[in-house]
Amino acid sequence: MTEPTVVTLADPDACSLAAAERIIEILDVAIDDHDEAHWVTTGGSTPAAIYHHLAQTSLRDELDWRKVHLWWTDDRFVPPDHPLSNAKIADEILLSPHRPGEAATGGVPIPLDQVHQFETNVAIGEGHDPDWCAHRYAEDLQADGPDPNDDGWPVFDLILLGVGSDGHILSVFPNSPAFDRREWALGVAAPTHVEPHVARVTLNPAIVPAAAELLVVSHGDGKAAILRDILRGERNVRALPAQLARRPGATWIVDREAARLL
Numbered sequence: 038m039t040e041p042t043v044v045t046l047a048d049p050d051a052c053s054l055a056a057a058e059r060i061i062e063i064l065d066v067a068i069d070d071h072d073e074a075h076w077v078t079t080g081g082s083t084p085a086a087i088y089h090h091l092a093q094t095s096l097r098d099e100l101d102w103r104k105v106h107l108w109w110t111d112d113r114f115v116p117p118d119h120p121l122s123n124a125k126i127a128d129e130i131l132l133s134p135h136r137p138g139e140a141a142t143g144g145v146p147i148p149l150d151q152v153h154q155f156e157t158n159v160a161i162g163e164g165h166d167p168d169w170c171a172h173r174y175a176e177d178l179q180a181d182g183p184d185p186n187d188d189g190w191p192v193f194d195l196i197l198l199g200v201g202s203d204g205h206i207l208s209v210f211p212n213s214p215a216f217d218r219r220e221w222a223l224g225v226a227a228p229t230h231v232e233p234h235v236a237r238v239t240l241n242p243a244i245v246p247a248a249a250e251l252l253v254v255s256h257g258d259g260k261a262a263i264l265r266d267i268l269r270g271e272r273n274v275r276a277l278p279a280q281l282a283r284r285p286g287a288t289w290i291v292d293r294e295a296a297r298l299l
């Protein structure tokens with residue numbers, strides 16, 4: 038079998054709940070197996086609803102979050118409190134949800150030193166570029182990340198992915214030069230063909246095939262055509278980076294609208 042598992046559910050919220058439950062399952066197995074779990078989360082529009090479900094006590098209390106390390110596939114090269122920051126979404130919904138003016142309540146209790154954001158605040162504050170920020174992240178990965186495989190790529194227990202409208206994942210766009218680089222993390226020039234048009238920092242696409250488990254979540258009619266191309270079309274990962282997740286060990290959770298052309 039060379040194809041991933043595709044689960045089609047009724048609507049976006051059913052997808053987000055199923056993804057949250059699957060994240061708990063995968064991280065729990067990893068913790069049972071080697072007493073820690075390294076989870077790389079995505080940015081974009083997909084994770085917020087998933088984080089909401091994870092931060093609810095019914096799911097949150099099913100996992101020993103003290104054993105979890107949280108990483109990001111990519112981020113925009115903006116301060117962590119900027120509206121475009123992927124880290125901001127996780128901080129406000131998953132890690133320390135709080136109402137304005139009130140103390141943080143709930144949220145999953147991952148130890149602060151195990152939440153590994155791209156240090157865009159330091160990079161921007163000190164006048165460095167995205168490559169500098171990516172190099173810092175790679176150093177953090179070397180120090181605190183999962184062991185690398187025989188090919189030299191860190192083996193994450195789980196990577197959560199969304200799929201861009203152009204078939205990108207992480208901040209690896211079609212025909213990205215990242216496919217020919219060996220660094221674990223890279224700076225990316227602002228894309229002009231997809232929003233937002235801001236510079237990025239991203240993990241290398243090679244970490245996707247290396248991962249133990251992949252969970253791809255995509256919904257909405259706007260993704261139907263690209264999902265058809267990715268999951269049913271000719272394999273060409275440089276043209277369609279999301280095809281790196283078209284493999285066994287990957288679960289794709291999609292809603293009926295996004296699955297319309299499959």
Ligand code: 6PG
Pocket residue numbers: 079080081082083084110111112113123198199200201202205206207208209
């Ligand atoms: C980002 C995300 C991004 C992601 C796709 C997912 O920083 O924007 O990490 O690269 O892979 O955008 O697509 P959706 O935003 O539609 O979920």
